Amino acid sequence: MGIIVQKFGGTSVGSVERIQNVANRVIQEVSRGNQVVVVVSAMGKTTDELVSLATQLSKNPSKREMDMLLTTGEQISISLLAMALQAQGQQAVSLTGWQAGIKTEAIHGNARIVDIDNTRMLELLNAGNVVIVAGFQGIASEAEITTLGRGGSDTTAVAIAAALQADKCDIYTDVTGVFTTDPRYVKSARKLHSVSYDEMLELANLGAGVLHPRAVEFAKNYAIPLEVRSSMEIENGTRVEEEVSMENNLVVRGIAFDKEITRVTVIGVTNGLHSLSTIFTTLAKNGINVDIIIQSMTSANTTNISFSIQTVDLDETLAVLAANKENLGFESIEHESGLAKVSIVGSGMISNPGVAAEMFEVLAANEIQVKMVSTSEIKVSTVVEDVYMLKAVEALHAAFKLEANVEQTV
Amino acid sequence: MGIIVQKFGGTSVGSVERIQNVANRVIQEVSRGNQVVVVVSAMGKTTDELVSLATQLSKNPSKREMDMLLTTGEQISISLLAMALQAQGQQAVSLTGWQAGIKTEAIHGNARIVDIDNTRMLELLNAGNVVIVAGFQGIASEAEITTLGRGGSDTTAVAIAAALQADKCDIYTDVTGVFTTDPRYVKSARKLHSVSYDEMLELANLGAGVLHPRAVEFAKNYAIPLEVRSSMEIENGTRVEEEVSMENNLVVRGIAFDKEITRVTVIGVTNGLHSLSTIFTTLAKNGINVDIIIQSMTSANTTNISFSIQTVDLDETLAVLAANKENLGFESIEHESGLAKVSIVGSGMISNPGVAAEMFEVLAANEIQVKMVSTSEIKVSTVVEDVYMLKAVEALHAAFKLEANVEQTV
Structure with missing residues (x-):
């Protein structure tokens, strides 16, 4: 029994059915006796729709107001996932970035996390809840809503894993793992069982969006084991960790x-x-x-x-x-x-x-x-x-x- | 020169064009030398769409998570209105309920406002900003997001007017004022220049949604002059206030x-x-x-x-x-x-x-x-x-x- 952080991207929560699928994944992890924190992104096209509204109103919308606007996307996802879990009898509480204690620099659009106050998450976990946290967002001094920039939800997940001393952080995505090269172009590409943090950083541009370099750096600094895996298929993904034992006889990964x-x-x-x-x-x-x-x-x-x-x-x-x-x-x-x-x-x-x-x-x-x-x-x-x-x-x-x-x- | 609170309902901010129209109304008020706080509801059908998502996931979604979900609607409106004002060169800052200091009971779905900390709103006003506040929402102890229930945005506007000792609270809506009876059914119905708070309370079911009884009660208790007026047409609406001078020779209003x-x-x-x-x-x-x-x-x-x-x-x-x-x-x-x-x-x-x-x-x-x-x-x-x-x-x-x-x- 330990704490597991699961992160689901926008595609994984893109519809009511997919949110229910995510709820099933979460419940599986709970049934293994783990305490679970789930970090979610905005549903599928939500962010694009909001950006489109903004650009219709202003050629150059202020970053502060863009943060105010875009953070609603994850807030919608977290509440819907909480409802899906509750409908299956699983206690769950959703938290926005500021409610989860995610403190960032006072920069809009691309803030870095400076601290996480884990008090409320721990209280909720210990009361038997799945805790669902909005990815990509935090709060700066002066009670300002901020966002973390590209790949922000990955970073949120890893930072929470560090703050809670979680046993593992699973990054669920629309691919089944990290490959030796892009399988869309090279038929003989093979899924890696594991890669090191540094290799993952260099491979980050393989299959765009699999895992953001910032999140990998964060995981490396705090030695958080990551696993990149599919939200649709039940199979092991690729572990990202310091020690790569399985395939260390291969020089090029x-x-x-x-x-x-x-x-x-x-x-x-x-x-x-x-x-x-x-x-x-x-x-x-x-x-x-x-x-x-x-x-x-x-x-x-x-x-x-x-x-x-x-x-x-x-x-x-x-x-x-x-x-x-x-x-x-x-x-x-x-x-x-x-x-x-x-x-x-x-x-x-x-x-x-x-x-x-x-x-x-x-x-x-x-x-x-x-x-x-x-x-x-x-x-x-x-x-x-x-x-x-x-x-x-x-x-x-x-x-x-x-x-x-x-x-x-x- | 004084403080004016303007409230715009969901229909008034239902599209990009209407948000721009609201921005024009706000700028008009600023150009008269007033400090302006704007309270807005969620855009048109946003709330219905969010409710539909929730009911697909749960037959009986928890009120806490419904509050988490629905408050995103106003957060979208406030940021978009801020962008529309900024695009016209008007300094503006949007605030969620919790950022605006709107403290409520710890009840989800139907909380009452217990206090408003006006510090941040006053600071922003005095720095030359139009302050845009999300209607319908507040924060309870334990950093919980709450909503005020039906007619909540009207109540937000009136409560803010009270907290800022505003000179007036204008409720912009899709009718031009309060009528002697429903003009959709009775051709000779006439718009009233003014009604008393008590009359407004009794007439609240005339033209459903014109002004919520809770907001009227609040305005009466704090003696806030209200005006119900059209967001589309430039004409005087109906004043709701204690002293009704113009038509006091009429027994039935x-x-x-x-x-x-x-x-x-x-x-x-x-x-x-x-x-x-x-x-x-x-x-x-x-x-x-x-x-x-x-x-x-x-x-x-x-x-x-x-x-x-x-x-x-x-x-x-x-x-x-x-x-x-x-x-x-x-x-x-x-x-x-x-x-x-x-x-x-x-x-x-x-x-x-x-x-x-x-x-x-x-x-x-x-x-x-x-x-x-x-x-x-x-x-x-x-x-x-x-x-x-x-x-x-x-x-x-x-x-x-x-x-x-x-x-x-x-």
Whole structure:
């Protein structure tokens, strides 16, 4: 017997039938003798509908009022789930973010949780209730309603698990777990039994929305074991935890990929101490997300700086750079679109220095040219032409033995 | 310059266009140099939609969770109105019931306001904001979200007006004011310039939903001048206040009527001290609303008791009485449906003892038989066959000189 936190996303509570399905899942967990806290998101399309109303009234609605508006979505979900549980005879109490004691920074739209007062949740649990908490929201000083930004409900669940010293946090979603690569594109993709927190962070862009990086970081910091699993199907999902025992003989655990990448090269940057920071501070101020950055010295006095961006940001990037040409001090700009990023992830890489070389070899054997490279301790990212992206993923998936049939022999 | 509280009902904020219309009304009031607090209800059909979701999940959803669910409706309205005002350059801040300091009893579904902490509203007003408060909701001790029951937003508005010592409380609705009788049925019905609180209480069932009796009582107790007016049309409405100066030469101010009335007669009740209270306590416990009650002695030992109910409650009333026959001690039950109630209302009656007699005379002259009578200090109610209801209303409307053309000569 312990405390289990379950998180259900918007799709999982998208209709009356699905809410009843969630109630069944919760009752199963209670029947195993556990105390259960359930964190839910807003029902399916609710958030989109509310955003649409807001944008009809204001081109640039205030973040404070957006928080006021959007937090109603989760409040609807929690009360409906409480009713569904009560209808089945299960004691349940719903709590908004502020009622659950979730205190955040005084920032609207993207606040971080600073503290959770667990008193009320514990009282309710100990009185035999399932406690249902609105995800994505909290309260700042001055009794202001705040939201946590993208992936907020995942973060709520993990933070509550930490505050209650829960035994486990189950993230129920519309996929059955974390895969070696995206199963929609690669048939031999295989569900992982477990991944480490760091691997999960690097794989976070695999199957968008499976688990938000912020939540993973939080779980890592507090050592909360997570499990990503399906709300529709009864099967084990993927455990995210520090110790990965089952598959630690595999150096590479997953392959992530991403299209619509553009490489921008700033040529002839005046060689000053601050050239790098000036360029990327300027881009960041304009909300442009830069991924891979490569600096290469060309002569004693100038430098070329290449970086990758989402292609959708290209026009704005060029405009920002042009507007700051004098200030930044460069000669010209080149750019190449139609690129993709392919990354291999695995914490085993730390002790296997040859992994990057093996990756380049596989790509070369398949005649795929590498345009950019970036490495971290547990990841190697390459930028290639997007027409070769899936070919690269499949070749790497096979070379690093991630196929479904390999698992059966482990 | 003073503080004005404006209340807009669900129809008035039922769409993006209507919310913009409300924003215009608010800005007009601000441009007159007033500080404005706006109380809004949930948008149009929102509440019905939420109730429908709840009943799909539970036959008897808990009142606490219903409060949690339904209060999202007003929270959506307040944030959208704030955005609409901000889009027009008007500083505005929305507040939920708990943020606005509206403290209620710890009862779900039908709580009464016990106190309002006006600190935050005053701070925001003094900082130049329009303050937008969610109607119908408050907070009980233990940080529980509560609702005020039917007509709750009217009550919120009046209570806030009292707490802020506002100069006036304007109730914007979908009619242009309070009429001498229902203008949908009686062509000569005329809008009243003003009525007293007590008259408004008696007339509350004229044009259902114009103004909730609880709000009128609250306004009377704190001497808050109200005005009932249209949110769509620019014209003066009806003032509700203690001093009625304009039309005080009229003894009867309005005529209320109501169909679907049934008279029930309990025959041969054993003549005990407690027979009356026992019968009506039993009915009240079963949620049956009894209106007029008449007791007539028939012999030394038994009594006949007649009362009127809504026809929709007849079957349950008969079942409750039958089930308690022994306990209540009566011989038999008679009942007559197809009746209607017609009432004349006016505080001038207090000093005019002949008004009831005049009413009976008018009805008799029109060959309308009176089945039951009930009088208060400012009202005389009669029960008649429903086929004669409108005939009675029109005859009384003319006899007491309430027609539109009479007003012009006053």
